Every structure is written in C-alpha cells, then in structure tokens.
Amino acid sequence: MIMTPHQVAAVAALGGLATAIGLIAFIAFALGLHAILSRLVDACDAYRTRRAHQRDQQRRGLGVFTDAQRAIDSLPTTDHPQDR
Secondary structure, three states, X not given: OOOOHHHHHHHHHHHHHHXXXXXXXXXXXXXXXXXXXXXXXXXXXXXXXXXXXXXXXXHHHHOOOOHHHHHHHHOOOOOOHHHO
16 A cells, blocks of 8 residues: 555654654653662762761760771771772
8 A cells, every 4th residue: 555645744753753752751761760869879878977977976985986996997898898
C-alpha cells in the first residue's frame, strides 16, 4: 500500500513527538536521580561528621583523647578507608 504525503507527514510528526517526549522523560529521570543521590550523599556526610564529633566527645569525656590517640586516628585504615 502506498502512503499519501499527508500520511507520511503524520508518521514523521508522530515520530518526532515521540522522540521529544522520550528525551524530556530521560532528562526528568536523570535530574530526579541526581537530586536523590545528592541528598543521600549529603545525609551520609552529615552522619559521618556527627558521628565523629560524638566519638571525639566520648574520648574527651573518658580522658583518652591524647596526642597519641589523635596520631593513631589520623593513620589510614584498610577496613573502612571512606571513614577517614
């Protein structure tokens, strides 16, 4: 079956519209994912900072927060390198 020029134009318009909608949906998804991940990273950083402050306060309260303890804490670790 041969398509008329109007049918060809309609198919082309629908294809362009579908491409535009798909691109908009992809961009919206990427921006949403970025927003969620950035909030998660911020929350993790805040938790680590708060936890380090609590740990320092506990050590000061116990009287074990000495220069030697600070030196030991500043050493790199292999079990959880992201905590340093």
